Amino acid sequence: MCRYFISVVLILALSNLHEGCASRILCVFPYPSISHQIVFRRLTLALRERGHELVVVTPNPINDPKLKNFTEIDISFLYKPMDLDWMGVGKTYSWYEAQVKLLPKYLLMTESIISHPELQKLYKPDSERKFDLLLLELIRWPVFLSFAEQFGIPVIGLSSTGLATQQHYGIGNPIIPSHPSHWKSGIGALEHPTFWQRLCNFVETWRFLYWYRTTYMQKQQEIVRKYFGNDISDLRDLEKNISLVFVNQPAPISFVRPNVPNIIDIGGLQISDWIPSLPKDLQRTLDKATQGFVYMSLGTNVKSVILNNETKKEFITAFSELPYIVIWKFEDEILPGRSDNVIIMKWTPQQSILAHPNIKVFIYQGGRQSTEEAVFHGVPLIGLPVNADQEANVHKMVSLGVGKKLDIFNINRFNLVKAIQSVASDGSYKQRMLKLRDLMKDKPYDLMENAVWWTEHVIRHKGAPHLHSTTADDPWYQRQDMDMIFIITKAIFAVFGTTLLVTYKLLIHGRHVLYYQLSAKKKTKTS
Numbered sequence: 001m002c003r004y005f006i007s008v009v010l011i012l013a014l015s016n017l018h019e020g021c022a023s024r025i026l027c028v029f030p031y032p033s034i035s036h037q038i039v040f041r042r043l044t045l046a047l048r049e050r051g052h053e054l055v056v057v058t059p060n061p062i063n064d065p066k067l068k069n070f071t072e073i074d075i076s077f078l079y080k081p082m083d084l085d086w087m088g089v090g091k092t093y094s095w096y097e098a099q100v101k102l103l104p105k106y107l108l109m110t111e112s113i114i115s116h117p118e119l120q121k122l123y124k125p126d127s128e129r130k131f132d133l134l135l136l137e138l139i140r141w142p143v144f145l146s147f148a149e150q151f152g153i154p155v156i157g158l159s160s161t162g163l164a165t166q167q168h169y170g171i172g173n174p175i176i177p178s179h180p181s182h183w184k185s186g187i188g189a190l191e192h193p194t195f196w197q198r199l200c201n202f203v204e205t206w207r208f209l210y211w212y213r214t215t216y217m218q219k220q221q222e223i224v225r226k227y228f229g230n231d232i233s234d235l236r237d238l239e240k241n242i243s244l245v246f247v248n249q250p251a252p253i254s255f256v257r258p259n260v261p262n263i264i265d266i267g268g269l270q271i272s273d274w275i276p277s278l279p280k281d282l283q284r285t286l287d288k289a290t291q292g293f294v295y296m297s298l299g300t301n302v303k304s305v306i307l308n309n310e311t312k313k314e315f316i317t318a319f320s321e322l323p324y325i326v327i328w329k330f331e332d333e334i335l336p337g338r339s340d341n342v343i344i345m346k347w348t349p350q351q352s353i354l355a356h357p358n359i360k361v362f363i364y365q366g367g368r369q370s371t372e373e374a375v376f377h378g379v380p381l382i383g384l385p386v387n388a389d390q391e392a393n394v395h396k397m398v399s400l401g402v403g404k405k406l407d408i409f410n411i412n413r414f415n416l417v418k419a420i421q422s423v424a425s426d427g428s429y430k431q432r433m434l435k436l437r438d439l440m441k442d443k444p445y446d447l448m449e450n451a452v453w454w455t456e457h458v459i460r461h462k463g464a465p466h467l468h469s470t471t472a473d474d475p476w477y478q479r480q481d482m483d484m485i486f487i488i489t490k491a492i493f494a495v496f497g498t499t500l501l502v503t504y505k506l507l508i509h510g511r512h513v514l515y516y517q518l519s520a521k522k523k524t525k526t527s
Contacts, residue, residue, distance in 0.1 A: 022051040022069075023132035023459045026122070026151070028144045029158070030113055031137055032059040032078040034300050035369045036160040038270045039248060040137065043158075044070075046448050047455060055131075057119060073118045081105055082301075096208040098387075099216075106140050107219055114143060114227055123150050123228075133459050138167050138245065143220045145238040146228055154463035155238075156455060157245040161368045161389045162254060163263075165205060166212045170239040172472030173260050175479070177205040180392060181255035209476070240472035243464040244454055248368055252439045253375060253396055262467035266451050268372045268440065275355045282327075285343065286353070289325040292360035294420060295353050295379075297329035302365045302386045305331040311411050313337070318416040324360060324424070327353060354379050360424040365408075366390030371397065378437045380429035382419050384408035402433040 025047060029040045037060040044054055053069040059079060061072040113119065122129050131151045136144055138157040148155045159167065168175055178198040193201070217235055224232050243262065250267025278286065286293055298304050319326045320339035330344035338344065350370070354362060354377040364370045366385040371393050374381055381403030383394030397403040404419045423429050458464050477483050
């Protein structure tokens with residue numbers, strides 16, 4: 001009886017302790033893409049399991065009434081304005097041009113989120129809701145940094161890919177336009193760019209940053225003032241005080257770059273050791289594919305159905321010549337002209353397909369999550385990058401010898417068949433991918449436990465000013481030592497110019513002296 005009583009007391013004590021440590025976390029993940037959301041979802045669910053209470057703003061709600069202390073605000077309406085022709089955007093515009101063109105759309109989406117009635121209930125002056133932390137997706141909407149000031153809480157930023165240029169700048173991370181990790185302007189495809197390419201990328205990078213820090217941030221600031229009043233701080237000041245950034249950039253599959261200490265890698269967070277079973281019909285089909293099968297998916301944003309007819313024809317013809325079954329994620333029920341070995345599916349259980357032992361090749365658009373999943377399951381790749389970080393991701397895989405890259409804007413059936421057969425039949429691609437998988441899995445700690453620990457670290461200390469990079473406080477020219485370069489260059493030119501001037505005057509003076517000496521000699525001879 002005494003032992004039972006002690007056990008009950010201990011359980012109650014531990015329960016109270018756990019409850020006392022629980023925090024309220026506001027999560028704002030606006031980007032309408034399931035590949036982004038599944039990364040954040042695993043973290044939020046893990047935090048809920050730790051006893052924290054979460055309010056999650058997401059376009060992909062779980063909608064599970066059994067989840068306690070987990071409130072979702074559905075913003076799935078964002079999918080409609082973001083249903084763009086990404087193929088057309090990627091082919092027609094540079095990164096900078098695309099952002100300028102999409103500015104009105106981003107601003108409209110921003111206001112539609114911040115004016116959402118359920119969200120307004122949280123931040124209105126008469127609201128009694130309190131939070132201890134803001135988890136914010138860092139991509140398009142710095143306006144939501146204002147929630148941190150409104151509630152007086154620290155911020156942890158999240159990125160489901162590597163950080164973009166403006167995000168690096170905002171937290172004081174080095175801006176290195178010539179490095180292949182800098183994917184915004186296409187240099188991610190070049191490990192050793194020429195001087196001209198580096199110069200063009202340098203100009204494009206700072207041109208984009210100037211536009212983002214002035215035009216874009218100013219437009220976001222106007223929205224903030226509309227809903228929070230004129231007393232709200234400048235978003236640029238709030239941005240540089242972000243406590244931590246969780247970034248999906250694992251070293252083995254990324255171009256390694258220097259980072260400030262408040263950047264924490266969460267690469268592969270969405271991958272679970274438990275893989276769901278395949279649908280029975282698909283399981284039977286793949287089990288019978290003893291020669292192997294090819295899986296193709298262009299992800300959730302770049303859909304196969306938006307390919308033009310000529311490009312679709314090249315894929316259909318190429319696939320018909322293969323000795324393999326082809327599983328193609330195609331967002332329509334009909335694909336005229338496809339051969340019997342091609343199976344189209346509107347939705348595919350990707351990780352379950354990649355886990356099947358008969359798979360030979362994964363043809364994909366180069367997204368970070370798909371790259372990680374292919375590596376986790378040891379599947380060689382053929383990349384067809386379209387935009388954003390996809391070019392850099394695919395090029396890294398090619399440099400590691402685990403895949404090939406093709407140009408989706410100029411796809412050719414002969415090159416496609418040759419690439420598939422090469423990767424599928426050459427066992428070295430598979431072997432290198434398996435070694436890469438082992439490298440990715442060899443970690444000193446569990447990624448989820450590490451992410452949860454850092455999250456609670458920020459909550460416990462009400463921020464992480466000890467990790468703040470003072471570079472974030474410096475003006476742009478000081479970050480790159482441009483003022484020093486200017487002064488030194490000016491001094492060198494001044495010394496060089498002075499030396500030329502003195503030399504010129506000495507030469508002129510010497511010439512005059514020589515002239516007078518020669519004239520004097522002539523006069524002497526004449527006399």
